[in-house]
Amino acid sequence: MPGLATIIAEIAAEMAEAPHRGMVADYIPALATVDPRKFGIAVVEADGTCHMAGDADEAFSIQSISKVFSLTLALGSIGDKVWERVGREPSGTAFNSIVQLETEAGIPRNPFINAGAIVIADMILGNHAPREAIGEILRFVRSLAGEDGIFVDGAVAAAEQETGFRNIALANYMRAFGNIRHQVELTLGVYFNQCALAMSCRQLALAGRYLMAGGINPATGHSVISPRRARRINALMMTCGHYDGSGEFAFRVGLPGKSGVGGGILAIAPGRASIAVWSPGLNARGNSQLGALALERLVHRTGWSVFEPVVGG
Numbered sequence: 664m665p666g667l668a669t670i671i672a673e674i675a676a677e678m679a680e681a682p683h684r685g686m687v688a689d690y691i692p693a694l695a696t697v698d699p700r701k702f703g704i705a706v707v708e709a710d711g712t713c714h715m716a717g718d719a720d721e722a723f724s725i726q727s728i729s730k731v732f733s734l735t736l737a738l739g740s741i742g743d744k745v746w747e748r749v750g751r752e753p754s755g756t757a758f759n760s761i762v763q764l765e766t767e768a769g770i771p772r773n774p775f776i777n778a779g780a781i782v783i784a785d786m787i788l789g790n791h792a793p794r795e796a797i798g799e800i801l802r803f804v805r806s807l808a809g810e811d812g813i814f815v816d817g818a819v820a821a822a823e824q825e826t827g828f829r830n831i832a833l834a835n836y837m838r839a840f841g842n843i844r845h846q847v848e849l850t851l852g853v854y855f856n857q858c859a860l861a862m863s864c865r866q867l868a869l870a871g872r873y874l875m876a877g878g879i880n881p882a883t884g885h886s887v888i889s890p891r892r893a894r895r896i897n898a899l900m901m902t903c904g905h906y907d908g909s910g911e912f913a914f915r916v917g918l919p920g921k922s923g924v925g926g927g928i929l930a931i932a933p934g935r936a937s938i939a940v941w942s943p944g945l946n947a948r949g950n951s952q953l954g955a956l957a958l959e960r961l962v963h964r965t966g967w968s969v970f971e972p973v974v975g976g
């Protein structure tokens with residue numbers, strides 16, 4: 664197998680030539696103007712080595728990838744009580760769908776669809792003001808990545824607030840079932856700001872290290888979350904991280920992954936690597952078109968799929 668640096672450089676070169684790049688999300692106006700030709704990839708290996716290619720150092724809107732970090736925070740603060748208000752099953756519906764809430768008592772199927780992440784945001788809000796909860800998420804992500812230069816893009820957060828009618832509907836609907844405990848504007852303030860986190864592929868891959876390393880941040884040796892919970896977050900990423908495209912992603916890539924409508928994907932090769940890719944064009948399910956293709960090729964060339972037999976291991 665060629666070295667990882669070579670593989671990543673080759674994939675970036677192939678993606679630069681790719682004809683079908685998908686469509687940039689335009690329902691959030693601040694995302695509509697992002698250049699669809701962008702492509703970045705960063706891979707942080709278990710020993711800390713970081714390989715990058717393309718636009719891996721350019722910050723983009725991580726959007727729903729933030730749901731991995733908010734779930735981790737909520738599990739850390741309220742533990743398994745999280746599962747009283749949000750489920751653990753794939754929804755098979757679009758990321759912003761409302762339909763299942765009606766027959767399922769306002770309990771979202773999983774923490775990665777919008778409804779589920781809004782409930783998680785409501786948990787993180789707890790007894791705080793939204794500003795403090797957003798600060799807590801920001802500090803957490805900065806500490807995971809080991810970088811202070813991560814910020815919330817105020818223009819994206821404002822655009823989401825102005826146009827987030829579906830999310831407002833989801834929050835109100837769940838409030839009617841008692842599954843949102845705060846005023847919806849406060850809970851959504853947390854949610855919109857976490858989605859507006861701007862990070863580069865490099866920062867995102869660094870932030871994901873604890874998920875490849877059994878809950879430990881390998882840079883500091885500190886426990887972020889228990890090994891059991893890290894394993895379970897990976898399981899949820901595999902089954903629910905791409906919404907109604909999760910089966911296809913598992914089929915093609917075979918790694919736990921979480922996508923965002925900014926075109927990013929965080930993928931975890933347990934014990935091996937934390938990987939972030941970014942290409943703004945999306946497929947019909949709202950997941951990065953070239954991001955998935957790049958990961959498919961990476962896994963094919965490295966043998967990193969979790970379904971690959973470990974030879975001699």
Ligand SMILES: NC(=O)CC[C@H](N)C(=O)O
Nearest residue numbers: 726727758777858923924
């Ligand atoms: N899939 C996504 O990344 C969706 C997140 C986006 N902020 C929304 O709520 O619609």
